[in-house]
Amino acid sequence: MTSDSPAPSARASAPDPSAGVVLDELAIQRALTRIAHEIVERNEELGRLYLVGIPNGGVPLARQIANNLREIAGVEVTVGVLDTTLYRDDRLTGGTRPRLRRTEMPSAVDERIVILVDDVASTGRTVRAAMDALMDFGRPRAVQVVALVDRGHRELPIRIDYVGKNIPTRRSDHVELRAREGGDGMEVVLMQGLRGASA
Numbered sequence: 001m002t003s004d005s006p007a008p009s010a011r012a013s014a015p016d017p018s019a020g021v022v023l024d025e026l027a028i029q030r031a032l033t034r035i036a037h038e039i040v041e042r043n044e045e046l047g048r049l050y051l052v053g054i055p056n057g058g059v060p061l062a063r064q065i066a067n068n069l070r071e072i073a074g075v076e077v078t079v080g081v082l083d084t085t086l087y088r089d090d091r092l093t094g095g096t097r098p099r100l101r102r103t104e105m106p107s108a109v110d111e112r113i114v115i116l117v118d119d120v121a122s123t124g125r126t127v128r129a130a131m132d133a134l135m136d137f138g139r140p141r142a143v144q145v146v147a148l149v150d151r152g153h154r155e156l157p158i159r160i161d162y163v164g165k166n167i168p169t170r171r172s173d174h175v176e177l178r179a180r181e182g183g184d185g186m187e188v189v190l191m192q193g194l195r196g197a198s199a
Contacts, residue, residue, distance in 0.1 A: 122154075150163045
């Protein structure tokens with residue numbers, strides 16, 4: 001899913017014959033394990049880490065990375081959830097109120113190394129909005145960004161620090177993290193020629 005798509009549910013939708021799986025459940029788990037190792041290698045003060053999932057797809061990914069960090073380095077990492085809806089600069093509501101999602105930030109982020117976690121990165125607007133929203137919770141020492149998939153098409157100078165997989169796409173394509181049929185794990189699919197939301 002993009003950050004603006006519904007969260008993966010236990011009841012997956014009917015398979016789309018036009019969708020190609022680019023990351024299956026095993027590939028996703030391998031990517032998240034590798035990302036956790038990279039986080040450990042890059043950050044000396046693991047006790048300052050604070051993972052923040054961007055709804056909807058970034059939330060389960062952030063929790064899995066936290067589990068991986070516990071297994072790899074024996075560190076308990078705080079995990080928050082941060083809604084970016086009101087901070088987006090590309091949402092035309094047409095006079096209707098945007099649908100807000102939950103924000104759950106267990107503590108302030110002052111002097112913490114905050115790692116924003118998103119499922120699919122593209123234009124950079126979701127990450128920019130998340131950075132703006134984050135400042136309402138304090139002044140982090142540093143901000144880093146994880147994306148399970150980076151599909152390119154940046155419109156803002158946003159760098160993704162940890163990438164699960166780079167997937168070349170056309171602007172009209174749609175990349176989505178979703179629950180597998182039957183609800184057993186997740187997968188990333190590429191649907192060609194479908195205009196997706198900016199991310």
